[in-house]
Amino acid sequence: xxxxxxxxxxxxxxxxxxxxxxxxxxxxxxxxxxxxxxxxxxxxxxxxxxxxxxxxxxxxxxxxxxxxxxxxxxxxxxxxxxxxxxxxxxxxxxxxxxxxxxxxxxxxxxxx
Amino acid sequence: xxxxxxxxxxxxxxxxxxxxxxxxxxxxxxxxxxxxxxxxxxxxxxxxxxxxxxxxxxxxxxxxxxxxxxxxxxxxxxxxxxxxxxxxxxxxxxxxxxxxxxxxxxxxxxx
Numbered sequence: 001x002x003x004x005x006x007x008x009x010x011x012x013x014x015x016x017x018x019x020x021x022x023x024x025x026x027x028x029x030x031x032x033x034x035x036x037x038x039x040x041x042x043x044x045x046x047x048x049x050x051x052x053x054x055x056x057x058x059x060x061x062x063x064x065x066x067x068x069x070x071x072x073x074x075x076x077x078x079x080x081x082x083x084x085x086x087x088x089x090x091x092x093x094x095x096x097x098x099x100x101x102x103x104x105x106x107x108x109x110x111x112x
Numbered sequence: 113x114x115x116x117x118x119x120x121x122x123x124x125x126x127x128x129x130x131x132x133x134x135x136x137x138x139x140x141x142x143x144x145x146x147x148x149x150x151x152x153x154x155x156x157x158x159x160x161x162x163x164x165x166x167x168x169x170x171x172x173x174x175x176x177x178x179x180x181x182x183x184x185x186x187x188x189x190x191x192x193x194x195x196x197x198x199x200x201x202x203x204x205x206x207x208x209x210x211x212x213x214x215x216x217x218x219x220x221x222x223x
Contacts, residue, residue: 006154034210043200043215044155057209090154099143099204101211103154 003027006091006104013111019064019078021107023091026072031093033074034101035066038088050074051096086111117214118201124220131188133217135201136181142204144177145211146186149198158186158199193223 006023013019025031032051036044046059048066056066063082067075074091091104119134135144143162147155161168161177161184168175174187188195198218202211 032209036213041218044213046210046212049210051209059210088152092155099145099160100157101145101147101155101202102157103147105154106152108152 004091004093004102004104006107008107009105010108011110013081013109015083015111016080019076019081019085019109021076021089021091021109023074023076023104024072025074025093028072028093028095030071030096032096033068034092034094035074035076036090036092038090038106040088044090048076081111083111085109118199118217120217121215122218122220124222125191126222127191127193129191131191131195131219131221133186133199133201133219135184135186135214137184137201137203137212137214138182139203140206141179142206144175144184145202145204146173146175146184147200147202147213149200149216151197155200188219191219191221193221195219196221 003026034049035047037047038044048058050056050068053068064078089107092101094101117136125131141163143160145160146158148158149155159170159173159175161175172189177184198216200213200216202213
């Protein structure tokens with residue numbers, strides 16, 4: 001069956017520290033992959049999406065970057081975190097041509 | 113960029129009542145989807161309605177789509193306390209590669 005793993009679940013990091021969040025998908029090949037961020041009580045903001053290995057599209061200029069080193073692995077990174085990077089980060093995947101997204105359980109990032 | 117907006121922002125009802133949430137959007141879409149999010153968790157896909165469809169049912173869920181008004185509604189019938197969650201609409205916009213999400217409706221179902 002198809003599953004998505006996202007970790008860690010929670011993370012507290014000091015300002016200026018690096019970040020690496022990882023997301024892996026099982027049970028499907030060549031998925032579209034997405035990183036979204038959700039502020040408290042708000043909707044989801046698209047950060048990055050990827051349609052294949054090494055193919056990353058950025059939606060919003062920011063302090064973050066993404067990489068897709070393998071077909072089913074999507075990594076969100078930052079070299080130096082800002083307070084404004086705090087939020088709930090969600091990874092998702094979809095199959096091309098089909099509509100629904102499957103989301104991971106999310107990472108709650110607090111930058112202090 | 114287009115943004116789906118849900119209405120109301122918050123809704124509190126009694127168990128057994130129906131809950132209706134609305135979503136408006138601004139541009140052309142391929143389809144519109146509804147998702148549910150329990151507090152602090154990831155989103156779960158509920159239902160998808162394509163731009164050439166007007167109504168769709170799934171269990172206690174009924175979704176309508178009016179592309180002339182660029183709006184959609186989600187009806188949950190005979191609500192249960194377990195339906196308490198936030199509900200988001202998301203649009204698959206033509207010419208865009210990822211879903212655009214609205215700000216959500218927080219539904220509280222009182223037992």
